[in-house]
Amino acid sequence: MNLKTLAQKLGLSPTTVSRALNGYPEVSETTRARVSAAAKAANYHPNTQAKRLATGRAMAIGHIIPISDRHEIVNPVFADFIAGAGEVYARKGYDMVLTIVPDDEEARAYGELRSKGNVDGVLIHAPRVNDHRVTMLQSLGLPYVLHGRISGIETSYSWVDVNNVRAFERATNFLLDLGHQRIALINGISDMDFARRRRRGYERALESRDIPIDAQLITEGEMTEAQGHDHARAMLALPNPPTAFLTASLLSAMGTRRAVEEAGLVMGRDVSIVTHDDELGYLKNGTAQEPIFTATRSSVREAGRRCATMLIAQIDSGNRQPISELMETVLVLGQSTGPAPSR
Amino acid sequence: MNLKTLAQKLGLSPTTVSRALNGYPEVSETTRARVSAAAKAANYHPNTQAKRLATGRAMAIGHIIPISDRHEIVNPVFADFIAGAGEVYARKGYDMVLTIVPDDEEARAYGELRSKGNVDGVLIHAPRVNDHRVTMLQSLGLPYVLHGRISGIETSYSWVDVNNVRAFERATNFLLDLGHQRIALINGISDMDFARRRRRGYERALESRDIPIDAQLITEGEMTEAQGHDHARAMLALPNPPTAFLTASLLSAMGTRRAVEEAGLVMGRDVSIVTHDDELGYLKNGTAQEPIFTATRSSVREAGRRCATMLIAQIDSGNRQPISELMETVLVLGQSTGPAPSR
DNA sequence: CCATTGGACCAAAGCGCTTTGGACCTTCAA
DNA sequence: TTGAAGGTCCAAAGCGCTTTGGTCCAATGG
Numbered sequence: 001m002n003l004k005t006l007a008q009k010l011g012l013s014p015t016t017v018s019r020a021l022n023g024y025p026e027v028s029e030t031t032r033a034r035v036s037a038a039a040k041a042a043n044y045h046p047n048t049q050a051k052r053l054a055t056g057r058a059m060a061i062g063h064i065i066p067i068s069d070r071h072e073i074v075n076p077v078f079a080d081f082i083a084g085a086g087e088v089y090a091r092k093g094y095d096m097v098l099t100i101v102p103d104d105e106e107a108r109a110y111g112e113l114r115s116k117g118n119v120d121g122v123l124i125h126a127p128r129v130n131d132h133r134v135t136m137l138q139s140l141g142l143p144y145v146l147h148g149r150i151s152g153i154e155t156s157y158s159w160v161d162v163n164n165v166r167a168f169e170r171a172t173n174f175l176l177d178l179g180h181q182r183i184a185l186i187n188g189i190s191d192m193d194f195a196r197r198r199r200r201g202y203e204r205a206l207e208s209r210d211i212p213i214d215a216q217l218i219t220e221g222e223m224t225e226a227q228g229h230d231h232a233r234a235m236l237a238l239p240n241p242p243t244a245f246l247t248a249s250l251l252s253a254m255g256t257r258r259a260v261e262e263a264g265l266v267m268g269r270d271v272s273i274v275t276h277d278d279e280l281g282y283l284k285n286g287t288a289q290e291p292i293f294t295a296t297r298s299s300v301r302e303a304g305r306r307c308a309t310m311l312i313a314q315i316d317s318g319n320r321q322p323i324s325e326l327m328e329t330v331l332v333l334g335q336s337t338g339p340a341p342s343r
Numbered sequence: 344m345n346l347k348t349l350a351q352k353l354g355l356s357p358t359t360v361s362r363a364l365n366g367y368p369e370v371s372e373t374t375r376a377r378v379s380a381a382a383k384a385a386n387y388h389p390n391t392q393a394k395r396l397a398t399g400r401a402m403a404i405g406h407i408i409p410i411s412d413r414h415e416i417v418n419p420v421f422a423d424f425i426a427g428a429g430e431v432y433a434r435k436g437y438d439m440v441l442t443i444v445p446d447d448e449e450a451r452a453y454g455e456l457r458s459k460g461n462v463d464g465v466l467i468h469a470p471r472v473n474d475h476r477v478t479m480l481q482s483l484g485l486p487y488v489l490h491g492r493i494s495g496i497e498t499s500y501s502w503v504d505v506n507n508v509r510a511f512e513r514a515t516n517f518l519l520d521l522g523h524q525r526i527a528l529i530n531g532i533s534d535m536d537f538a539r540r541r542r543r544g545y546e547r548a549l550e551s552r553d554i555p556i557d558a559q560l561i562t563e564g565e566m567t568e569a570q571g572h573d574h575a576r577a578m579l580a581l582p583n584p585p586t587a588f589l590t591a592s593l594l595s596a597m598g599t600r601r602a603v604e605e606a607g608l609v610m611g612r613d614v615s616i617v618t619h620d621d622e623l624g625y626l627k628n629g630t631a632q633e634p635i636f637t638a639t640r641s642s643v644r645e646a647g648r649r650c651a652t653m654l655i656a657q658i659d660s661g662n663r664q665p666i667s668e669l670m671e672t673v674l675v676l677g678q679s680t681g682p683a684p685s686r
Numbered sequence: 687c688c689a690t691t692g693g694a695c696c697a698a699a700g701c702g703c704t705t706t707g708g709a710c711c712t713t714c715a716a
Numbered sequence: 717t718t719g720a721a722g723g724t725c726c727a728a729a730g731c732g733c734t735t736t737g738g739t740c741c742a743a744t745g746g
Contacts, residue, residue, distance in 0.1 A: 001458070002702055013726045018704060028724060043454065048461040049401065050702035052392040053731045060440075067426060075625045079422040083410060086443030095461065096441040097403075100429030111386065115344070117732095118391040118438065224625055225597065251626070254568065254597065261604060282418045282567055283594070345732060356696045361734060371694060393732035396701050460702095 001044045010038055021046070060095040061085075061311060062119035064110060066103035075223075076251075077300050078125065080280045081147065084304025085123060092312050094120075107136055114140045120315045123147065123307055127193045143320070145311040147303060148193050156322045158314065160307045164194050167296040167329040168201030168246065171274045174294070174331060175244045176209055179340035180272060184217040184242035186231050186252050195220060195248065198276070202246060223248050228255025236263045236271075243340050244272040250283055253293050257336070272337040276329075291334035298329040344387045353381055364389070403438040404428075404654060405462035407453060409446035418566075419594075420643050421468065423623045424490065427647025428466060435655050437463075450479060457483045463658045466490065466650055470536045486663070488654040490646060491536050499665045501657065503650045507537050510639040510672040511544030511589065514617045517637070517674060518587045519552055522683035523615060527560040527585035529574050529595050538563060538591065541619070545589060566591050571598025579606045579614075586683050587615040593626055596636050600679070615680040619672075634677035641672040 007017045020027045020035035052058055063082065065074060089096050097119055101109040113119050121143035124133055131150045134157045146159040175183050185202050188195035203213055216238060219231040228247055235242055236259060247253040253275035260271045267273060277285045277295035286292035306325055350357045363370045363378035395401055406425070408417060432439045440462055444452040456462050464486035467476055474493045477500045489502040518526050528545050531538035546556055559581060562574040571590055578585055579602060590596040596618035603614045610616060620628045620638035629635035649668055
């Protein structure tokens with residue numbers, strides 16, 4: 001079933017049918033009703049490719065996922081982000097196009113997406129410090145929104161981000177207020193912009209209380225359970241071990257807890273843990289009422305929604321003025337923190 | 344830059360340029376070389392929409408992700424599967440189109456995808472018992488491949504699946520061989536076909552040794568850390584607690600371990616755990632050499648690759664003959680299992 | 687020497703839609 | 717009564733590609 005046959009069946013021209021279905025004013029309400037009824041009855045949906053070609057709009061948003069041996073971007077956070085963005089796309093009639101690409105071909109992939117014209121814009125994941133993608137997209141003229149920001153770049157761009165500095169500054173202050181002096185940071189990969197910002201927040205809190213920063217208490221890496229465990233275990237074996245941990249993800253926190261318990265310590269009494277919680281769908285921090293870990297919380301799915309909304313707004317309006325949105329975290333109290341143990 | 348201007352620049356007709364770039368024989372090798380050089384120099388890529396319209400092929404595969412409050416399909420397994428499939432798509436020049444849809448609109452979404460013509464085929468995730476999607480797709484005439492199978496359906500269809508029955512039968516036998524008699528199964532949601540099959544494997548092993556199946560030792564649910572923990576804890580509190588657990592995912596296994604340790608027991612000595620391990624990128628079962636959990640292992644990313652390969656083969660060949668592929672698991676030995684404790 | 691073959695190219699139609707630039711008719715004000 | 721205005725519809729020209737059905741010319745075989 002295509003436009004032409006539908007039009008014939010109705011005794012109308014394709015023009016009129018198209019206009020009726022697309023809500024143009026120059027068609028009487030009675031025929032519009034007739035047309036939409038017939039379209040529904042025939043289960044007619046305009047061919048996407050034809051529509052795209054005619055309008056010059058792909059009605060699709062691209063997500064490029066680099067894949068490498070060293071580094072996993074296909075992570076739980078990504079899945080939830082996608083889900084959030086996808087909700088918005090579906091509502092707005094956009095498709096989501098995912099491209100998996102070896103990370104050394106990422107630049108080429110953006111260029112191709114652009115020149116082949118199969119997306120109207122792209123969403124940028126996991127920006128790194130000094131990330132080159134923004135300047136590349138700028139020169140390509142392809143609309144984009146970043147999930148995160150890029151330290152050390154001067155061009156302005158559109159982004160949605162969590163206030164990571166503030167989140168980790170607050171979390172650190174919270175632990176300091178509980179009397180902890182030896183606070184460890186188990187961070188994400190230092191190359192990642194968000195990790196850099198979290199560290200800054202952590203350091204800022206310590207500095208403001210004149211507590212020296214101990215490099216031994218700061219580690220970074222892929223945010224897995226094993227990482228949390230291994231790093232925490234190593235730090236707990238120090239002559240002067242930390243009494244509190246700040247971790248960058250729930251998985252790291254789970255690993256940290258395991259190390260704590262293996263050391264014969266009790267979480268929340270001997271050792272406190274504060275983590276960042278992305279509110280992933282299948283990886284919950286206890287229940288909403290009773291969190292296990294004290295955590296800085298911010299829904300990554302909601303971030304996905306906002307990124308998508310922002311990008312579509314930019315595309316639809318044709319406005320290339322960079323805009324941005326900073327999401328604040330909440331600090332939820334769980335069972336993993338308590339006053340620093342007295343020596 | 345489009346075909347016409349490129350052709351003009353070369354002093355050729357669009358026909359010839361198109362043919363040169365698409366490898367048709369009726370063009371001399373010298374002009375072909377000239378054309379492809381010019382195309383590369385001009386960074387020319389044929390417009391996807393136009394190509395699709397002209398060829399009638401979307402060069403895209405759809406994945407429909409239902410989303411609901413009760414049930415999370417946007418899970419870690421999904422992300423890795425997507426990554427595997429996406430690798431293949433990229434290599435073959437296909438796009439991956441993700442559609443996030445409220446689960447009560449899933450059927451409509453398939454129909455729309457079909458009639459709007461934006462994909463050439465779909466990959467079906469997480470089939471449930473008596474899943475209706477296969478019959479629907481059959482009647483839509485849209486090529487598809489299932490990741491998993493559907494118990495209780497008689498029509499034949501194409502699928503890629505892990506031999507879940509065998510995997511869990513072997514795992515159970517392994518525990519039985521170690522002397523365990525009280526073996527618990529912490530399963531995925533019973534509505535899921537894979538969960539049904541795993542249970543069957545578990546029960547089959549027990550039956551073959553005349554060990555009664557104890558309903559108290561079988562639970563099901565979303566495969567999260569919390570589920571593993573809560574279910575294991577409850578079972579360990581039974582008057583006659585299990586000495587071994589079979590879990591359906593690494594997260595569940597981690598939760599189970601936590602419950603074991605909370606109970607003051609030692610994993611691998613007092614309580615054994617065998618889990619299924621999907622070899623997720625960011626959620627590893629220890630290292631390849633030293634697994635933490637004894638596990639039935641099968642890469643879900645590889646399954647994604649095979650599904651994609653199979654689907655594309657079907658689409659390209661036009662062959663609608665159902666085909667299938669059964670992947671066997673390996674049973675890797677970790678530190679989580681040991682002989683049953685003597686009373 | 688002529689008909690045939692095959693190699694290299696091209697004009698034009700078509701994919702299914704949108705959109706421009708009318709056409710036709712009714713209504714209304716002057 | 718007439719011209720303008722407005723409402724409703726349509727024919728046809730694209731969008732950028734592929735593909736059908738050629739043309740033209742050189743080579744080849746009888």
